Amino acid sequence: MCNMKKYLKLALCCMMVAAMAIMAGCGGSSEKKAEAPKKVLKVGMECAYAPYNWSQTSAEGGAVKIAGSNEYAYGYDVMIAKKLADSMGATLEVHKIEWDGLPPAVVSGKIDAAIAGMSITSKRKESVDFTKPYYYATVVALVKKDSPQAQAKSVADLKGSIATSQLNTLLYGQIDQVPDVKKLPAIDNVPGMIVALKSGKCNLIVTDIPTAKAAAFANPDLTMVTFPEDKGFKTSKEDVEIGIAIKKGNKELADAMNKVLSGMTEADFNKIMDEAIKKQPLAK
Numbered sequence: 001m002c003n004m005k006k007y008l009k010l011a012l013c014c015m016m017v018a019a020m021a022i023m024a025g026c027g028g029s030s031e032k033k034a035e036a037p038k039k040v041l042k043v044g045m046e047c048a049y050a051p052y053n054w055s056q057t058s059a060e061g062g063a064v065k066i067a068g069s070n071e072y073a074y075g076y077d078v079m080i081a082k083k084l085a086d087s088m089g090a091t092l093e094v095h096k097i098e099w100d101g102l103p104p105a106v107v108s109g110k111i112d113a114a115i116a117g118m119s120i121t122s123k124r125k126e127s128v129d130f131t132k133p134y135y136y137a138t139v140v141a142l143v144k145k146d147s148p149q150a151q152a153k154s155v156a157d158l159k160g161s162i163a164t165s166q167l168n169t170l171l172y173g174q175i176d177q178v179p180d181v182k183k184l185p186a187i188d189n190v191p192g193m194i195v196a197l198k199s200g201k202c203n204l205i206v207t208d209i210p211t212a213k214a215a216a217f218a219n220p221d222l223t224m225v226t227f228p229e230d231k232g233f234k235t236s237k238e239d240v241e242i243g244i245a246i247k248k249g250n251k252e253l254a255d256a257m258n259k260v261l262s263g264m265t266e267a268d269f270n271k272i273m274d275e276a277i278k279k280q281p282l283a284k
Contacts, residue, residue: 039090043081044097044111045073048189051214051276052117053077055096061279064094071096076210076276077115080134087260099168099188103127106245112253114245117210119170121238129250130243131257135269137208137240139174139233141225142193142215147203150223154231163204164196174206174233194219206233214277 047055047066053075056063063072064082073094085092097105102114106128119137120130141158143149152158159179165172167186175183184202187193194215196202205212212224226232246253 039088040093041081041085041088041090041113042067042093042095042111043077044095044102044105044114045077045116046099046102046189047071047073047094047096048191049075049099049117049211050190050218050280051076051210051273053115054280056281064092066094066096069096074276074279076135076273077117079272079276081113081115084257084260088256103245106247109247112246112250113257116245117242118245119238120241120243121170124245127248128245129248129254130245131254132261133241133243134261134264135210135242135273136266137210137242138226139171139206139235139239140209140212140227142197142205142207142212142222143203143225144197145221145223149204150225152225152227154227155233156231158204161204162202163206164193164202165206166190166193170239171206171208174235174239177233178204178206190215194222197222210273210277214280217277218280 045053047053053073055066055071055073057071059065059072061074062079062082063074064078066073073096078094081092081094095105095111097111097114099116102116102118103124105111106114114128115134117135117137118124120133124130141149141152149158149161155177156179158181160181161178162182162184163175163178164184164187165175167188169186172186175181181204184196187196190211193205193207197205198219198221209224209226216222216224244257246257
């Protein structure tokens with residue numbers, strides 16, 4: 001009988017020790033989770049610059065909810081942002097910000113980065129840092145398919161056109177290369193440019209390949225006109241290199257993003273861009 005009592009006491013002690021160990025383990029696990037919450041990567045974009053970025057009403061295709069909104073963001077910029085966030089073990093948070101407000105939002109810390117089809121220019125470098133390019137954009141013409149401009153074989157052949165482009169972009173300055181051009185005021189966004197072209201307000205939009213391809217894909221009456229290198233728009237690195245704007249001195253974020261971008265080729269970028277063009281809402 002005594003031996004039985006000893007065995008019972010011993011078993012009870014073992015059970016108590018095991019229970020305490022389990023409780024301690026659970027407590028340590030929750031404590032660890034509390035200490036290391038998942039990082040959030042806050043990214044800003046217009047959400048109105050297809051195929052780089054746009055807004056839609058659902059998460060269809062992999063779109064990301066826009067912070068403080070019932071809308072979702074998608075496009076090339078979101079696809080790249082998702083890759084970057086995944087590599088960093090972070091949750092992606094997209095903020096819809098007007099074009100002119102993007103650099104100030106980076107500087108103030110409202111967002112960690114602006115991924116918005118932004119050219120890497122010396123002027124912008126005065127206020128923000130840039131990653132390596134995440135796209136290389138070629139300057140082309142977007143015109144009506146049945147217009148004389150559609151037959152142009154060189155920029156010189158666009159002589160006398162009525163042209164415009166997007167506000168506060170280097171593309172607007174490229175218009176000056178067209179002989180005897182009538183240069184209209186720049187337009188805030190891509191949808192506005194397309195309306196101006198289709199309505200006859202202008203007959204030439206100077207833009208980049210992704211924007212022109214996306215517009216032509218969604219609007220069968222429009223076409224993209226490209227030129228041989230020696231007869232096209234004269235550009236510099238600033239005109240074609242598209243980068244991610246981050247706060248000055250944020251080396252940790254720059255290194256993390258550049259590590260991912262360095263592992264991708266121009267062909268990779270073009271493949272993702274073509275996917276974005278096919279997924280844009282107006283293409284359906």
